[in-house]
Amino acid sequence: MLKKIMSGGQTGADRAALDVAIKYDIPHGGWVPRGRKTEAGPLSSRYKLKETPGGDYPSRTRQNIMDSDGTVIISRGPLTGGSLLTRSFARTGKKPNCHINLSCGEAFEASMILQSFILDNGIQTLNVAGPRASHDPGIYHDVKTILEAVIYLLYLERGRDMAVFKDLPEKVPEAAFPESAQGAAALLFQDLSLRTRAFMARSEELMLMDIYFVWMAYVRQRVGLDAGNAPLLAACKPYDDLEFFCAEDAVMEILKVLYTMLKKTCSLRIVE
Numbered sequence: 533m534l535k536k537i538m539s540g541g542q543t544g545a546d547r548a549a550l551d552v553a554i555k556y557d558i559p560h561g562g563w564v565p566r567g568r569k570t571e572a573g574p575l576s577s578r579y580k581l582k583e584t585p586g587g588d589y590p591s592r593t594r595q596n597i598m599d600s601d602g603t604v605i606i607s608r609g610p611l612t613g614g615s616l617l618t619r620s621f622a623r624t625g626k627k628p629n630c631h632i633n634l635s636c637g638e639a640f641e642a643s644m645i646l647q648s649f650i651l652d653n654g655i656q657t658l659n660v661a662g663p664r665a666s667h668d669p670g671i672y673h674d675v676k677t678i679l680e681a682v683i684y685l686l687y688l689e690r691g692r693d694m695a696v697f698k699d700l701p702e703k704v705p706e707a708a709f710p711e712s713a714q715g716a717a718a719l720l721f722q723d724l725s726l727r728t729r730a731f732m733a734r735s736e737e738l739m740l741m742d743i744y745f746v747w748m749a750y751v752r753q754r755v756g757l758d759a760g761n762a763p764l765l766a767a768c769k770p771y772d773d774l775e776f777f778c779a780e781d782a783v784m785e786i787l788k789v790l791y792t793m794l795k796k797t798c799s800l801r802i803v804e
Contacts, residue, residue: 545662
């Protein structure tokens, strides 16, 4: 699996990469120009990027390339501007690089290309680049979709035994739909057997994406996201300035609350 995702913090492709990393609890980082400069104003402090000494974009672009194992540039059409410069820096520095042109294929095909690039080059720290939002308003959604598909494909490559996480009711119980992440997590907590609760609570190396991919369909039905539970979707959104937030993102936020709940319950039992 990827151990880190980097970008330059700009709107559009860069920001999508960082948001995906945060969603899946994958460490993130990179360099941003002094003053945390982006076209939309200073980059939020929730993004753990370092500032370069100067305020120019090329310096941070070069540093991100050198600090990563490889760079992917995702665009629609030929490379121009900063994206073209990114490829030039990568080639000059003899760093693995891959350009995905969304005008030449579908998102899933792009995901398979990126997966192969990561595996073939043994990339653990991936630098993601592409156009800013003002140059391509749809690039954020496209990059987010591609990276999430890649994470799923890499997850399948691991071949983990998820049998213990399949201990859920065969039929989704009927209940009033919750309107908060805490309420949704409480419903899921009730559905779990004591064995599954204990295993999850004591599993220090448990990765949220394991239960995320196994439980996705169940959770969406259980808490009413498939039925259009708008209050819950809004309540689960961790930051108001996220450009795109959907039911799948809400599921991950609910599972994070559930995992915290399980860890706390386990700690209390140990103290007792």
